[in-house]
Amino acid sequence: MAEKTINPILKQVLELGPTIAFFLIYLRIRDETFTFGGAEYTGFIVSALIFIPILLAAMAVLWMLTGKLSRMQVFTAFMVIFFGGLTAYFNDERFFKMKTTIVYGVMAGLLGIGLLRGQSYLQYVMEEFLPMEKEGWMIFTRRLCYMFAALGIANEIIWRTQTTDVWVKLETFAFPAVLMVFLWVQIYKLQRYFIEPAEVAKD
Template sequence: MAEKQISQGLKSALELGPVLLFFVAYLRMRDQVYTIGGTEYSGFIVVTALFVPLLLASMAIVWKLTGKLSRMQVLTAVMVIFFGALTVWFNDEKFFKIKTTIVYGFFAAILGLGLLLRKSWLEYVMEDMMPLEPEGWMILTKRLTAMFAALAIANEIVWRTMSTDTWVKIETFGFPAALFVFFMAQTGLFQNHAKEEASDSES
């Protein structure tokens, strides 16, 4: 299926909508206990169970409208399904919290492995979005590897030492904001290592 273009607003709504709905639903249901099939589930567990099909529906709409899903989206969905299922099956919220550590840790490990092989696998994923010189990709990959590793460690500290309320807020807003600030801080790198061909074609 050929890739189609949709507005950035719609794309952002589809990508961020499920996460924001998870946050709102958690705030409304966090103090409730639900009995399903004779087993008691906290509001967090129920919201997690509802989040998985909501995320899949959102991704299905993105795929239907654009004909494409990024590798990061697919990996994140797999992790959410797997750890969401473990969370409900064992009735233990820690599995869903660990999911964030595994996702960020996996990204750091994959990018780090590429660096050991003197390759930027980040370029393979994002070259259409940011046309950079090879040196620029290597620098960005090193920095993002460190960032993902830091986020994985931060998630472990947060969920093990802080309340579920705090973790949900940091997971929903804190980590995405940290990544946003990280990429904004790379503006100089993007400018200094932009491909000349891209600059020439725009002039």
């Protein structure tokens, strides 16, 4: 199915909405305890479990509207379902918190493998939207690999040493904001490697 164009604001709502919903639900029920099947669950765990169908519903709508889901979106959904299931089964919120570390770790690992092979896997994903010389892609990929690794390490330190409230706020707002600012800064700094549309057409 060919990818369709949708309103960019709607696309952002579908992509970021589930995370914001998780944050708001957590704020509402964080101090409550829920009993299911004779077991008590914290508000955080219940919020994490509610987050799963919200995320899947948003992805389903996005797929119906665009006809496409990125590998990263599918991978993230799998991780959320898998670690959400472990969180519920073991009644242990640590599983859901370490999900973020593993997602960032996998991304850093994949980019790192490509770099070791002299390739930029990031180029395969983004070249259509950001034409750039290979040297630029290698620099961009190396820096993003380091950033994913740093975010993964930061997540481990934060969830192990800080309160759940702090982790939820940083997970919802700080990590995405840091990554977004980092990407924009790198795009600005790598402008000298950009390929003009005319050059791409000649190739």
